[in-house]
Structure formats: structure tokens, C-alpha cells
Amino acid sequence: MLPALFRHRPVPAVAVLVCDIAGALCALAMPLALGLTIDRLLGGGAVPWAWIAVCAALVVAETASDAAVTVLGGVHSARLTTRLRELALDRLLRTEPRRAAEFSPGDLTTRLTATATAAAGAPVAAAGALCAVLLPVGGLIGVAVTDFWTALAFLLGVPPLVLLLRAFTRDTGAVTADYQRTQAVVATRLAEAVDGAATVRAAGSARQEHARITAPLGELAAHGRRTWRVHGRAVGLSSVLLPVLTALVLGVAGLRLAAGALTVGELVTVSRYAALAMGIGAVTGALGALARSRAAGERLGPVLALPEPGHRGAVLPPGGHGTLTVTGVDVTRGGRALLRNVTLRVPGGSSMAVVGLSGSGKSVLAAVAGRLCDPDAGSVALDGVALRDVAPDRVRREVSYAFAAPVLFGATVADAIAFGADPPDAGAVRAAAEAAEADGFVRLLPEGYDTPVERAPLSGGERQRLGLARAFARPGRLLILDDATSGLDTATERRVQRALDRHDGRCTRLVVAHRASTAARADRVVWLADGTVRGIGRHEQLWRDPAYRAVFRGAEAPPSAEPRRDTVGEHGARP
Numbered sequence: 001m002l003p004a005l006f007r008h009r010p011v012p013a014v015a016v017l018v019c020d021i022a023g024a025l026c027a028l029a030m031p032l033a034l035g036l037t038i039d040r041l042l043g044g045g046a047v048p049w050a051w052i053a054v055c056a057a058l059v060v061a062e063t064a065s066d067a068a069v070t071v072l073g074g075v076h077s078a079r080l081t082t083r084l085r086e087l088a089l090d091r092l093l094r095t096e097p098r099r100a101a102e103f104s105p106g107d108l109t110t111r112l113t114a115t116a117t118a119a120a121g122a123p124v125a126a127a128g129a130l131c132a133v134l135l136p137v138g139g140l141i142g143v144a145v146t147d148f149w150t151a152l153a154f155l156l157g158v159p160p161l162v163l164l165l166r167a168f169t170r171d172t173g174a175v176t177a178d179y180q181r182t183q184a185v186v187a188t189r190l191a192e193a194v195d196g197a198a199t200v201r202a203a204g205s206a207r208q209e210h211a212r213i214t215a216p217l218g219e220l221a222a223h224g225r226r227t228w229r230v231h232g233r234a235v236g237l238s239s240v241l242l243p244v245l246t247a248l249v250l251g252v253a254g255l256r257l258a259a260g261a262l263t264v265g266e267l268v269t270v271s272r273y274a275a276l277a278m279g280i281g282a283v284t285g286a287l288g289a290l291a292r293s294r295a296a297g298e299r300l301g302p303v304l305a306l307p308e309p310g311h312r313g314a315v316l317p318p319g320g321h322g323t324l325t326v327t328g329v330d331v332t333r334g335g336r337a338l339l340r341n342v343t344l345r346v347p348g349g350s351s352m353a354v355v356g357l358s359g360s361g362k363s364v365l366a367a368v369a370g371r372l373c374d375p376d377a378g379s380v381a382l383d384g385v386a387l388r389d390v391a392p393d394r395v396r397r398e399v400s401y402a403f404a405a406p407v408l409f410g411a412t413v414a415d416a417i418a419f420g421a422d423p424p425d426a427g428a429v430r431a432a433a434e435a436a437e438a439d440g441f442v443r444l445l446p447e448g449y450d451t452p453v454e455r456a457p458l459s460g461g462e463r464q465r466l467g468l469a470r471a472f473a474r475p476g477r478l479l480i481l482d483d484a485t486s487g488l489d490t491a492t493e494r495r496v497q498r499a500l501d502r503h504d505g506r507c508t509r510l511v512v513a514h515r516a517s518t519a520a521r522a523d524r525v526v527w528l529a530d531g532t533v534r535g536i537g538r539h540e541q542l543w544r545d546p547a548y549r550a551v552f553r554g555a556e557a558p559p560s561a562e563p564r565r566d567t568v569g570e571h572g573a574r575p
């Protein structure tokens with residue numbers, strides 16, 4: 001994940017790294033320049049202005065590098081956060097809905113907010129960690145080059161330092177991942193409660209729900225305490241180790257000065273290098289930041305890896321009326337077959353009702369028919385072209401959906417109807433609303449079509465009609481209604497059905513139906529049972545079968561009570 005994060009915005013990430021390294025090199029050059037300057041000053045000759053200038057330049061360059069890292073790093077992390085969120089959002093919206101649904105809303109909220117921010121800090125944290133390691137290593141080399149015996153004294157302290165760093169990095173990564181996971185659980189439960197607020201209220205379970213949401217807080221607090229313990233242990237151990245090591249190094253260096261093996265300047269140099277080599281505080285902080293960013297990156301990774309539906313750039317033949325061919329389709333989820341060897345053909349411009357008991361696979365078939373998901377076996381073709389070969393954007397232009405519980409997007413009611421690529425004009429929006437029997441109640445809203453959606457008090461049936469209007473407003477060659485009229489009263493549904501019939505001959509309709517009346521109006525019916533096709537035919541033919549009648553849960557009215565529309569077959573719709 002870390003190299004991938006560097007790839008997203010390579011230039012600023014490299015600039016941060018360069019500034020970080022430049023700052024570290026200045027810091028490493030400083031002890032040497034300082035020692036040489038002191039020796040020249042103590043040497044009694046002319047004031048070494050050149051060396052004093054070098055020291056001043058190094059101080060300025062180091063400060064400038066630090067400032068550049070702060071500014072560039074901040075800007076880079078902010079931009080990368082935006083980029084990661086855009087990418088994750090893009091993946092979520094483009095992938096098959098069922099794959100996106102594997103993440104709960106609360107979990108996604110944390111992944112796209114705090115987790116994305118933490119992950120975006122990874123390149124800067126990695127650059128910081130590299131320099132944080134560079135300084136102690138450079139410092140150690142500086143000590144070794146200046147005086148071998150002082151370096152040897154320092155090396156005594158290296159093994160415990162390395163062990164301390166390793167344990168700190170490992171523990172920080174683990175505790176951060178646990179913290180983020182628990183945070184996501186709380187967010188998920190909160191989102192569920194907000195979503196199901198009416199159910200919670202109706203069930204009088206607010207107290208239990210409160211307890212359920214806040215239950216992981218204890219665990220969260222424990223993870224938080226673990227974080228501080230890990231940090232505290234590292235800081236505590238290093239605060240004992242470092243002074244001991246400093247005393248040891250300075251003691252040996254002092255002895256070497258007394259023995260005449262070191263000059264005063266070299267003593268200053270070696271003590272400054274030793275101080276750099278002991279910069280464990282910076283290393284632990286930098287490694288901690290890197291471990292947290294990496295843990296966040298690991299959590300964001302699965303969202304960024306969501307697969308996008310592929311295609312081969314095929315184009316639907318112009319002027320087609322949407323002949324839908326489903327051939328040998330299987331859909332399997334979690335080892336369970338939801339559709340098995342489903343084969344059917346809906347001639348262009350005709351309608352087919354999909355009926356079956358609850359859970360028989362009607363919605364799965366509706367999803368496969370318009371490529372909301374791909375089948376695991378078999379194929380779905382529109383006007384002879386396999387849908388999986390056509391670019392998703394083109395499929396969306398040709399296939400419209402209406403659902404049982406539509407979500408209304410857009411600022412106003414008109415926007416909600418026009419929602420989608422290539423939005424229709426106001427006239428088309430109004431015509432679609434009329435066809436969906438929505439125009440009447442929309443006009444009664446405080447600002448009519450311009451009423452903000454959140455201020456439009458809508459019943460379930462009215463919401464459904466706006467969803468239908470959205471589908472009617474952009475008629476492609478295939479219109480799929482997945483239980484989209486279930487909330488309408490019989491009279492309204494019949495009027496909507498009549499409007500639907502006006503698409504006859506122009507576009508194909510696949511209508512998931514629970515009512516016998518809806519099935520009766522369709523040119524043909526596909527009857528699903530347990531994910532397989534139990535029968536295909538006209539409603540009145542299938543009605544003779546008691547098992548078919550049982551699908552309508554006692555709606556035993558004979559087919560003649562729900563007359564088929566009189567346009568059937570006029571456009572060659574019936575095979």
C-alpha cells in the first residue's frame with residue numbers, strides 16, 4: 001500500500017523527501033563544521049570567518065529545509081487525502097452494488113474520513129522516518145570517524161536501542177489497527193440506528209440501542225490506553241537509556257581529550273554526533289506515525305481495490321428496441337445459488353413480468369438483466385450484444401431502473417427526477433412525473449417541482465412514483481421496474497401501468513410483480529421458483545396452475561378480472 005501511495009502524487013512526495021534529506025545532511029554537517037571552527041578559534045590565528053559563515057549557512061539551510069518539509073508535507077498530505085477519497089468514492093460508486101454493500105455505511109464513513117487522512121500521511125511519515133533513521137546512523141558514523149574508542153562506547157547502547165525501536169513499531173501498528181477496527185464498529189452501529197430510527201422508536205428499544213452503540217467504547221478506551229502504554233514504555237526506556245549512554249560517551253571522550261587524543265573541537269564534534277545518534281525520540285515518533293499511516297493504508301486498501309466492471313467497448317446497434325436475451329444465467333453468492341440456469345428472451349418493445357414467491361430471485365434477475373451485477377455463468381444480451389462487453393456508461397444510458405424504495409438524490413424534486421447522466425429538460429421531467437402519477441402531488445408541494453427534497457413530506461407510494469418518474473424521464477431501450485409500484489393503490493397502479501404500456505413497441509419492460517393485475521398486463525410472465533424458471537408464458541395460461549396462483553397469496557381472481565391491455569401483440573411484441 002505504501003509504494004502505491006507514493007505513486008499517486010510522486011513529485012510532491014519526492015520534494016518532501018529531498019527537503020527532509022537536505023535538512024538531515026545539514027544537521028550531520030553541523031558538528032564537524034562547529035568542531036573545526038572551535039579548533040581554529042582556539043588555535044589563536046585569525047578569526048575563521050569562512051568557517052563561521054559555513055556554520056551559519058548550515059543553520060539557515062536546516063531551518064529552511066524544516067520549514068519546507070512542514071509546508072510541502074502539509075499540502076501534499078491534504079491533496080493526497082482528497083485524491084484517496086475521490087478514488088475510494090469512485091470505486092464504491094462504480095463497482096457492483098453488492099460489493100460496495102460488503103462495507104457497512106458507518107465503516108465506510110470512518111474509512112473515507114479519518115482513515116483516508118491517516119493513510120495520506122504515509123509518504124510524509126515515511127520520508128520523516130527515513131531521515132529520523134538517517135540522523136542517528138549518520139551521527140554514529142560521525143562518532144566513529146572522529147574517534148574509534150568513543151564510537152565503541154556508544155555501540156554498547158545500540159542493541160537495546162534497536163530492540164526498543166522494533167517493539168515500538170510492532171506494537172504501535174497492532175494497537176492502531178485494533179483502534180480503527182473498533183472505531184468502525186461504533187460508527188456502523190450508529191449508522192444503523194440512525195437508519196432504523198423509526199424501528200427503534202416503535203420497538204421502544206432506545207435504551208438497548210444506546211447500550212449496543214456504546215458497548216465497544218470500553219474496548220476503544222482500552223486500545224487508547226494501550227497506545228499510551230506503548231508510547232510511555234518507549235519514552236520511559238529511552239529516557240533511562242539515553243542519559244546513561246550520554247554519560248558513557250562523554251566520559252570516554254573526556255578521557256581521550258585528557259590523553260591528548262582529541263582536540264576540544266573534536267570533543268564538541270563527537271558529543272554532538274553522539275547526541276544525533278541517540279535521537280531515539282525522533283525515531284520512535286517518526287516510526288509511530290509511519291506505523292499508524294500504514295495501518296490506515298491497509299484499511300483503505302480493500303476499498304481502493306474494489307473491482308470496476310470491465311467491458312470490451314462494444315456498442316449497442318442503433319435503433320434497437322431492447323430485445324433482452326438471458327442465456328443459462330447462474331448467480332451464486334456465498335456458495336448459495338440464487339439463480340440457476342435462467343434462460344429467457346424478451347422481444348424488443350414488449351413487456352415481461354417476473355413473478356415468484358418472496359426470495360425466489362426476482363430482484364437478482366432484475367439486477368443481472370440491467371448489469372447491476374454480472375452473472376457467474378451464462379450471459380445477458382441487449383439487442384444481441386452482451387452487456388458485459390458494453391461500457392457501463394453506455395449501458396446506463398440504455399437501461400433505466402425503478403426500485404421499491406428509491407433514494408431521491410438532488411437538491412429539488414425536479415432534480416431528483418432528472419438525476420443521472422445527461423439530465424432531461426424541465427418538459428421531460430414534468431411529462432415523466434405525469435406518467436408516473438406524481439405530477440398531482442408534486443404541484444401541491446410548497447414550491448412545486450422546486451421544493452427541496454428534504455422539505456418534501458413524501459409517503460412511501462409518493463416516493464415510489466418519483467422513482468418511477470426518474471426511470472420514465474430517461475427511457476432507454478430497457479426499463480426495469482423492481483417492485484416499483486408495490487406502494488401504490490390499485491387505481492393509481494393501473495394508471496401507471498397504462499403509462500407504461502405507452503412504451504409498447506419502443507422499449508422493453510421487465511417488471512418484477514407481486515400483484516396478479518401487474519402480471520396480467522404484461523405480454524408474458526416468467527415465473528421463478530427457488531432461483532430457477534418454473535414457467536414462461538402468458539398470465540392466463542400460467543394461472544391454470546394452482547402453484548402459480550399460490551404465488552399471489554390468495555389473489556385468486558381469474559385472469560379475466562384483470563384484463564390484459566388491448567395493445568398486446570400489436571407491435572409484434574408477443575413471440
Ligand SMILES: Nc1ncnc2c1ncn2[C@@H]1O[C@H](COP(=O)(O)OP(=O)(O)OP(=O)(O)O)[C@@H](O)[C@H]1O
Nearest residue numbers: 098333334338356357358359360361362363364365
Ligand atoms: N448479495 C447477496 N448475497 C447473498 N444472498 C443474496 C444476495 N442478494 C440476494 N440474496 C438472496 O437471494 C435470494 C433472492 O433474493 P431476491 O431479492 O432476488 O428475492 P425476491 O424474489 O426479489 O424476493 P422479494 O419478493 O421478497 O423481494 C434471497 O434469499 C436473498 O437473501
